[in-house]
Amino acid sequence: MFKHHFSLIIVILSILLFFPLFQALAVGPVIINEIMYDLQGTDTDHEWVEIKNISDQAVDLKDWRFYDGSNHLLNEPPQNGGQGSLIIAPGGYAVLADKADVFLADHSSFSGIVIDTVMSLNNTAEILRLIDQDGNIIEEINYQKEMGGNGNGYSLERAGDFSMQFCESNNLGGSPGQANNFDCSKPSFTPIPSLTAMNTPTPMMATVFPSASPEMILEDTIIESENNLLRTAPTSSSPVIKVSIIINEFLPNPTGSDTENEWIELYNNSDIKVALKDWWIEDAGGQKYTFKDEEIMNRGYLTLPYSKTKITLNNNGETLSLYSPRGELAFKISYSGKANEGMSFARAGQNDWRWTAILTPNNQNQFSSESSQNTELAIQQMDESDVTENDTTSTASADFSLKQQTVTSSASNVSNKIIIVAIGLGLILSVVAAIFIKKVLPPINS
Secondary structure, eight states: HHHHHHHHHHHHHHHHHHHHHHHHHOSSSSEEEEEEESSSOOOOTTOEEEEEEEEOOEEETTTOOEEEEEEOOOOTTTGOOSSSSSSTTTTTTEEEESHHHHHHHTTTTOOSEEEEEEOOOOOSEEEEEOOOTSSOOEEEEEEEEGGSSSSSOOEEEEOOOOOOOOEEBTTTTTOOTSOOOOOEEEOOTTOOSSSSSSOOOOOOOOOOOTTTTSSSSSSSSBBBBSSOOOBBBOOOOOOOOOEEEEEEEEEOOSOOOOHOOOOEEEEOOOOOOEEEEEEEEETOOOEEESSOEEEEETTTEEEEEEHHHHHOOOOOEEEEEOTTTTTTTEEEEEEEEEOOOEEEEEEEEEEEEEESOOOOOSOOOOOOOGGGGOOOOOOOEEOOOOOBTOOOOOOOOOOOOOOOOOOTTTTTHHHHHHHHHHHHHHHHHHHHHHHHHHSSOOOOOO
C-alpha cells in the first residue's frame, strides 16, 4: 500500500511540476510578429512579414523557408536588394519581404534586417509557417481578414511573444523593426481616420505638369515655368503624387561651438523633386527660417547649418516644426531632457527617434548599439501626411509620449520568469495534492 501511495504522489508531482513548465516553453525561438497582407492600393511586390527572435541566442536563418501555401527560400542579403544578414540577434527583428528593394523604398529610414523571399499573401485568410533547415515547422499562424488590416493600410500585430492573438496596428503602415503598437478593441474593417483632429496637419498633394518646372504644386497653388510666367491649376485628369518632406536628423549640442556647428537635416520621402520656396522651419522659441530657392531631390536630403538658418537649438529640450507655404504643419518633432554632446537626434523609423554618435548629414541615418540605451525621451511627433487623388484621408497624427527602450530586451528574462512562475505554481499545487491525498486516501499501516 505504501508503494502504491508513493508512486501516486510521484506521478501527481511530476504532472503538476513539469506540465505547466512544458506548456510555457512550448514555443519556437523565432515567431511571426507582424503581417502586412493587404495594403492600400496594389499589394504586388509590397507585402511583408516581420519575424522576431524571442530566444536568448542568436538564430541563423540559413536554408530556412517561408511558407504561404508553398515553400520559399530566404535569400541571404544583399541578394535581391536585401540588407543586414540572416543572423537575428536575441530580441531582434527581421522583415521578410516579397521584394526587398521595394520594401526599403517604401520605408526609406528602415535600418534593420530585410530578407528577400517570394511572398503572395491571401487577402481573405492564410496559414503562414517558418520552416528551419531540417524541415521542422518552427512557427505556424493563421490569420483572417476579420482580424483587421484588410485593405486599410494597417498591419496585423502579435499581441505578445507567447500569444497567438493578432490585432490591428495603431500605426498606419505598421511598425516594422519596432515594438508592436496595436489595439485589440478596434473593429474589423476599420476605415482610415479622417483629418478632423485639431492638431492634425493638412495633407500635402502634388500634381505633375509635363510642360512645367518645377514638377509639383501643393493642392491648388501656383506652378511656375522656367520663365516664371506659366500659372496653372490642377485638373481632374492630372496624376497626383504624394509629397512628404520630413525633419530627419538634427544636432543641438555639437562638440565645440554650438552656434557654428549646429545643423538640421530634411528628407524628401517622395518620388519627385520639391522646390521649398516659402516653406519654413521654426523652433520652440519662434525662431524661423523661410526657404528661398532651395530644392530637395526625390528621396534626397538637405542639411541646413546654423550659418544659414540662424536657428539656435536648445540643449535642454527643443521642438522643431516644418510648415508648407500655405501654413500647413507638415512635420513636428520634440525632445526633452539634456541633449547629448556630440550626438544627433535622428529618426530611426515612424515614431522612433534615437540619439546617435554617428552623424550623417545628407545621408541615411545610422545607429550604434549604444543608441538604443538612451535615457527616457519625451517625443512629440507629427509624421508624414500623404494623400493621393482617390484618397482623401490620411493618418491622424497626434502628440505622444514614448519611453525609449532597448530593442534587444532579452527573451531569456521572459523565459526565466515563466520558469519561476511555473515552478512556484507546481509547488503550491503539490502541497494541495499532498493534503488531498492525506485526507482522502486511507492511512498507511505500518
